[in-house]
Amino acid sequence: MKMTRAGYVVAALLLLAVAARADGEGGATNAVPAASASASDATNGLWFPVGETLTYHLSWGLIPVGESIASSRWLEDDGKRLLEITIRTRSNKVLSSLYPVDDTIQVVIDPVSFLPVTLFMDLREGRHTKRELTSFDYARGVARWDRLTKKTVQEIAIDTNVLDLVTFMYAMRRGRFEVGTNRHHRVLTDGKVYDLTLKTEAIETVDVADYGDVACARVDPSAQFNGLFVRKGKLTAWVTCDARAFCVRVEAGIPVVGTVKAVLISVAGPGSDRWVVKPQTPAPASPPVRIRR
Numbered sequence: 001m002k003m004t005r006a007g008y009v010v011a012a013l014l015l016l017a018v019a020a021r022a023d024g025e026g027g028a029t030n031a032v033p034a035a036s037a038s039a040s041d042a043t044n045g046l047w048f049p050v051g052e053t054l055t056y057h058l059s060w061g062l063i064p065v066g067e068s069i070a071s072s073r074w075l076e077d078d079g080k081r082l083l084e085i086t087i088r089t090r091s092n093k094v095l096s097s098l099y100p101v102d103d104t105i106q107v108v109i110d111p112v113s114f115l116p117v118t119l120f121m122d123l124r125e126g127r128h129t130k131r132e133l134t135s136f137d138y139a140r141g142v143a144r145w146d147r148l149t150k151k152t153v154q155e156i157a158i159d160t161n162v163l164d165l166v167t168f169m170y171a172m173r174r175g176r177f178e179v180g181t182n183r184h185h186r187v188l189t190d191g192k193v194y195d196l197t198l199k200t201e202a203i204e205t206v207d208v209a210d211y212g213d214v215a216c217a218r219v220d221p222s223a224q225f226n227g228l229f230v231r232k233g234k235l236t237a238w239v240t241c242d243a244r245a246f247c248v249r250v251e252a253g254i255p256v257v258g259t260v261k262a263v264l265i266s267v268a269g270p271g272s273d274r275w276v277v278k279p280q281t282p283a284p285a286s287p288p289v290r291i292r293r
Contacts, residue, residue, distance in 0.1 A: 045111075046083075046111060046114075047173060047174035047243075048072075048170060048173050048174075048244070048245075048246075049269055049270045049271050050072050050073065050074055050083065050270075051072065051073060051269040051270050052071070052072055052267070052268070052269035052270070052271070053069060053070070053071040053072075053266075053267070053268040053269050054069065054070045054071075054246060054264060054266075054267055055067060055068075055069050055264070055265050055266045055267075055268075056068045056069070056070075056262045056263060056264055056265065057262070057263050057265050058089075058260070058261070058262050059260070059261050059263075060258065060259075060260050061258050061259060064092055064094075065091060065092060065094075065095045066089065066090050066091040066092045066095060066101060067089070067090060067092070068087065068088070068089040068090075068262060069086075069087070069088045069089075070085070070086070070087050071085070071086050071088075072084065072085045072086075072170075075108065077108075081111065082108050082109065082110065082111065082117065083108070083109040083110075083111045084106065084107070084108050084109075085106070085107050085109065085166050085167075085170060086104065086105070086106045087103075087104070087105040087106075087166060088103070088104050089101065089102075089103040089104075090102050090103075099125070099126045100124070100125075100126065101124070101125045101126075102124045103121075103122070103123045103124065103125070104120075104121070104122045104123075105119075105120075105121050105165075105166060106119070106120045106121075106122075107119045107120075107164060107166040107167055109167055109170075114167070114170075114171055115136065115138055115160065115163070115167070116134075116136050116163065116164050116166075116167040117135070117136060118133065118134065118135050118136070119132075119133070119134040119136075119164045119166065119167075120132070120133050120134075121133075129149060130147075130149050131148040131149050132145065132146065132147050132148060132149070133146045133148060134146070134164065134188070136158070136164075138158070138159075138160055141157060141158060141159060142155045142156060142157060142158060143155070143156045143158045143162075143188060145191050154191055156188065156191060156192070156193065157193075158188060158193065161185075161186055162186045162187065162188050162193050163185075163186075163187055163188070164187065164188050164189065165187055165189055168185065168187050172185075173244075173245040173246065174245075178200060179200050179201070179202055179203060179217070180199075180200065180201075181199070181200060182197055182198070182199045183197070183198040183199075184196070184197055184198075185197075185198070196221065196222075197221070197222045198219055198220075198221050199219065199220045199221075199222075200217050200218070200219050201217075201218045201219065201220055202217075202218045203215060203216070203217055203218070203241065204216055204217075204218050204238065206238050206248055206249055208248045208249075208264060209263070209264065209265045209266070210266075210278070211274060211275065214240055214242075214248060215240070215241040215242075216238040216239055216240055216241060216248060216249075217238070217239045217241060218236060218237075218238055219236070219237045219238070219239060220234075220235065220236060220237075221235055221237065222235070234252070234253040235250070235251070235252045235253075236250070236251050236252075237249070237250045237251075238250075242273075243273075244267075244273070244275060246264070247262075247264070248263070248264040249261070249262070249263050249264065250262040250263075
């Protein structure tokens, strides 16, 4: 069903839209600064708060089709602290009655090197299901791609400049962007390494749900990923210019299907900025008390 497929495409594009905050220093690269393992705050030296939850509403034209939630948390594995990031995309009740969608993408990351350890995908769309596990071995220079549904295994050559989409999304939230520049990166998805180009077009003001006007970079990502990106069509993303550097809006114009949108509606988790601390509404003044004499 093309409508639902378009909804999933946009949810997946959120992964790369955030990556518009590409580093403006030097040449094109996927290099990621190492995190500090000694920090004891919620970020553990990272450039985003762990425990953050971003919720997006997905729509096809004027029709709501579902929501996508991106969240992060700490894990412990044999005494080692790891980072887990999950993207959950589900169709709403109306669409689910015709074509239910329940997709989960989950990655475990080493927070010191900020390289992925494992990537798990569980995609359920209509009658179709796909479960995959990718294990990254940077010492050997390979990623083991286990297609659990089809019971096949493949090894893919990688280096430390190759990241999966989810890790890439959060890695690129550190840095700065420059209007008019193109950034080229390499990402692994669907068993292949692809080139990705990010172009920052302009700085614009976007009205974001309950948060008001927000300064954002307007970015055009382009790539050709099987199942995640359309080979034809126009994608535009808006990424905040503040320290959060996350995507607040994505619009994808897809031939035949039409326009699909993902819009940020809420932010939860640690922090003391405008995204998690809502301004207090002053209490109404008490009416004057009349004293009878």
